[in-house]
Amino acid sequence: METSKPARQKDTRDLRHEGIASKVEGFNERAKKAVADEELHKSIALFTNKTLTGRNATLGALPEAPELRERAYHIKQETMANLDSYLSQMAEAVEARGGNVFFADDGEDVVRYIGELARRRGAKVIAKSKSMATEEIELNRRLEESYSDLDLEIVETDLGEWIAQLAGDHPSHIVGPILHMNRERVAKILSETAGEELPPNVEDLAAFARKRLREKFLAADIGITGANFGVAETGTVVTVTNEGNGRLVTSVPPVHVVVMGIEKLVPRFEDLSVFVRLLSRSGTGQKITVYTNFVTGPRGEGELDGAEEMHLILMDNGRSKLLGTEFEEALYCIRCGSCLNVCPVYRQTGGHAYGSTYSGPIGAVITPLLKGDKEAKDLPHASSLCGACSETCPVGIPLHELLLKLRNRQVEEGIVGRAQSLMFKGFEKTMRSPAAYRAGVKIGRLAQKPAVKDGSIRPMPGPTSGWTDTRDLPPLAEKSFREMWKEGI
């Protein structure tokens, strides 16, 4: 830890307009840097290994886990097939309990709704709990920019998200937003905020954060949360978390706003018994997280807790266009983060390399679908296709198959380079025709000769260097099995 005393106190207001906009293009360049970062690998391994060990133990101890997984898949399938009616049911149930419902087509709609609400309420401070949906639309930055006249202070109150916000950084993992930071770095960030040097131990840092954030909860005019699930039949919004900030955000400020992706719906309350059990085990390796919050409308008459006013924003932002397509399964995701933890690419690059709110295998699938194939063209290739992601997914999303479909779509849309496209088409033709295959092998044997050294193909120039720089590619054998068979060898 650095020993110089920070000059002054810093808070979230100082971070306005520091630009944490996501930039999806350039995965390969960012990944190269990340792969060389030893500290990053240590931090990633610390978090992912611990989480995976917990996941394997808790799911392994649940004999009905495979059955729950299947049920989860079918519930999501049914939900998506009838999403319109479940959304109406959810909206009616929330309104019946005195809440307000707004259907937002995109991030712009969400920003406008919350901005106008803040104006009407004369809000100055907004306290937020962890929400990937609001990260996805960069709510904080856009609210501050579009409603600069309101002079809003928007404070993340999840500990990791707050630290990321103070650092002008953004989350690198769905569940562990600052897993890329070590304790010393956290101590440095919080010391700058405190205006005094804080020791790098968890108790002291947490005590400082608790004190500072409590002031924000008490000052907040509006609380914003995301939702892990929304129950259509009751209008209940469920958040699954390990920090108490979620409860404070939903009940201390007079106004509670929920920003929920439309795919987070489940039809029935009993469906939660499937998803909550899978989510906590897969996400953090716990049987159940410390807090599972259920909010159904604003505070009712005679009730002690809850906001005076509650607003549910049901956000589409590109999701509905996936319904009924070959990519619909991407909407089944419950954001447990398990596919990130097992992914050999994510484990080397971390989340920032993806340049998107969503990283790892689900990020590589959902980002091109939401942002466009062109902008996110590298992401479907950020996979070894080992299938570990599909295997670990508690909802049974065939992630590696979706990645293959996205690659295929790139070829069809002419997004991959012409040379690459021609190469794969040629490869396909060769593999389909025995005569072309035999001729190809003969040509290959001759062509490889200058590149073979010590029994393997050495680094080659041009487009093949990406492979041969880091891998020993075995050369084609002098004789194929068929040739040897024919010759009786």
Ligand code: SF4
């Ligand atoms: S795709 Fe599956 S494993 Fe990955 S975050 Fe979503 S639910 Fe979890």
